Amino acid sequence: MAETSTDGRSTTEALALVPKAAAKQSMKDFKSDQEVRWCPGCGDYAILAAVQGFMPELGLARENIVFVSGIGCSSRFPYYLNTYGMHSIHGRAPAIATGLASSRRDLSVWVVTGDGDALSIGGNHLIHALRRNVNLKILLFNNRIYGLTKGQYSPTSEVGKITKSTPMGSLDAPFNPVSLALGAEASFVARTVDSDRKHLTEVLRQAAAHPGTALIEIYQNCNIFNDGAFDVLKDRERAEEAVIRLEHGQPIRFGVDNARGVVRNTRTGDLEVVTVTPDNEADILVHDAHAATPTTAFALSRLADPDTLQGTPIGVFRSVERPVYDSQMTDQLDAATERHGKGDLAALLAGGDTWTVVG
């Protein structure tokens, strides 16, 4: 019997081949014996707790779960989960996880990465994993700073950021990870916030159910080098005006009393925020995460002000089904075997023109 996610779609395909746990699991089962070594107050603690708390819900055999990470603060994550794990090298986790996931479809493979790891040194692997749609769940911890190397600006830092390596302000324009992922043909793209455990868990739930690559950008506070970067999205009063919560099938409204909404400008086709009135209420965009094209999801990803983060959508921007790389790879193996029979090494070696020396 297939489990169903909140939006009613089946999780059968995403996790069908992963063995289930024999007994009911608890959060404790997913805590490893390693001492957690992030700075006190780091947003990573909240994400770790949310993931450890969510994993029992999947009910998967723990030994069939693998966390693969790159380098950076967030990439220590696998050490703290009592599953299989690999703390690899800078930027390469999506590539390594691709090889693992495409050769072992009985595994649930998760990638943990950061803004530097995924978008700077590992940008190439990220975009190619997304376009291939390998069965991977990528958690991108975005704190908009380099933490482990002690505070240089990152590819998501706002322009003009003063850091150790940019005393007169950084010059390069930042990436918007959600826009980037959508442009890279991602089939599942979401954004959430470290401190909102309920929201984070719901996004994890939908990502886990998604067949193919899921990218979750998690805004994560680095309290040492970029403290308060996301306060506007966390502070209860300010967040109400700043955060747009996307829910599939619901009108995109936010603000006090849901007074604000997103509409499409019929002239430019772009999206804009308006104050909702009886006249325009019917025009408020209804979020469709399953839209055939990523156009509107991309427009949503551009709504936020990159400096102030006002009008930041969180939730699932896009969730569509398309062929999954590792399934297709297996299908090709099966088709080849059906067509030519199971490989016969002796016949292969003796193929082509041969001659016999009889002495």
Added chain:
Amino acid sequence: MTSQVSSPAEQADGAVVTEQRKPAGTKDVQRLNRVIIRFAGDSGDGMQLTGDRFTSETASFGNDLSTLPNFPAEIRAPAGTLPGVSSFQLHFADHDILTPGDAPNVLVAMNPAALKANLGDVPRGAEIIVNTDEFTKRAMQKVGYAASPLEDGSLDGYNVHPVPLTTLTVEALKEFGLSRKEAERSKNMFALGLLSWMYHRPTEGTEAFLKSKFARKPEIAEANIAAYRAGWNFGETTEDFAVSYEVAPATKAFPVGTYRNISGNLALAYGLIAASRQADLPLFLGSYPITPASDILHELSKHKNFGVRTFQAEDEIAGIGAALGAAFGGSLAVTTTSGPGVALKSETIGLAVSMELPLIVVDIQRGGPSTGLPTKTEQADLLQAMYGRNGEAPVPVVAPRTPADCFEAAMEAARIALTYRTPVFLLSDGYLANGSEPWRIPDLEELPDLRVRFAQGPNHTLDDGTEVFWPFKRDPRTLARPWAIPGTPGLEHRIGGIEKQDGTGNISYDPANHDFMVRTRQAKIDGIDVPDIEVDDPDGARTLVLGWGSTYGPITAAVRRLRTDGESIAQAHLRHLNPFPANLGTVLRRYGRVVVPEMNLGQLTTLVRAEYLVDARPYTQVNGMPFKAEQLATALKEAIDG
């Protein structure tokens, strides 16, 4: 197609050959014991295909053979220019041979550029077949011929056969309704037909090949076959070719068995598939296309019914990354590349060293540095394979010596990787990759057992009696750590590139532990079980020639020449470059002089001098081509004479 070769007479009767064409017997036939032919033309003239076909005919006839394809990196270099010349040299004989030959006995030059680019290698007295149609004023000017070399006496002393190949081909195909341009394309088959007549090659293999290659365009297949036959008939009828030649099968050179012709890259791909079967592990290749390694990716991608997964990655780093991920999951994992790709993969190789997972890194060496000479051969990645990583990161290195030997070398690399849980370098090169030779097809029973045991349960008991799994508790004999793949209950563990505590595998920055782990990883590689090096020294020589990799053929040919001339020289050839065979130091110290021919500036020499404090001397060449036997013989003679 299978033919039986037991004696020349039996071969000639065509018992299994139904439509064998044979020279009509009106002309003189001379017996030769070996021939070197070089086909040369524009890179669009199909010279590689022509050479491949002549090779297949020769292989199925039962000669020993060795080939040297030589082509530019450009797919279609500017037509008619010297850099655009593509050639294929084939050496075949009635006895066992080791190299594609130094100097051609026959040059087929399809245009002036091909003649000019190759004439320097052709000794006086050799036969030169030229396509006169292409010797137009403009074509000759393009390569700097002020006057026609066919008329100005510059080919005096050669046995020149001027043949209007293009005209004859077009004429032969006039019934086919092809455009002139289409008909001209078959001129390589006309040339092949002519050479096949000259050397009594079996023809039905090529005709079957053409039918199969152009199965979807039967009229093109028929046209090519017609051109091929026209070339044969031309040889038979024209007075210009008064003599044809027989080279008897090399019956005595080969042990009993079934043979096929095989190139290095094909043998290497088959070796990997065989290793996968012998290890009972699925094969996973992560790779990014690069010359001259891409053919291994192409070949393996054809064999999905063997459970082979091929992943064409976004870059070299992802290619090895995916392979390493698959290795963690329990696959026999491989990445294939050439020198520039190795540079990009270095960090991941270091990770594999640190995590101690099995991984085969295939480097088909080419001319370097940087992009270098993509289609030419070199052996200059040895030190990169040995040392090209940060930290103390020892990696075993295995090298094949001939094209066919790539099969066994691949399995040996797999054995070491699987037994010792380590990345292994398999160092082939462009010459081995594209060159070919006869290969005795092994019985599957001869192949080594490569099966491994994955960890299944706890391997350590704590002081309090608790049974636990320690991912870095080693096998005391091999020093290999357990291979515990995801999906195994109770063995959940984390590995990575940070230094690990001995045994537990937990992160450790402890100085003494790091010192211990560095030394242990080195000791594991140093302790790999490799066979002793064998020395061929029939008469107690004072001089030893030591080689590795593809120089085996030229070195052995040179050694034979010297011994035939009464010289005394010993020969040894390394398969294992890291670790060296245990007896290597003893062997080297036994000789007053040690000469190391290498297609680099002396990298193996550097290693053996450093390791054994012996006065080994390099003899080097880095021109993108393999050594010639004669040249090596001269160099070795100088070494002997001191």
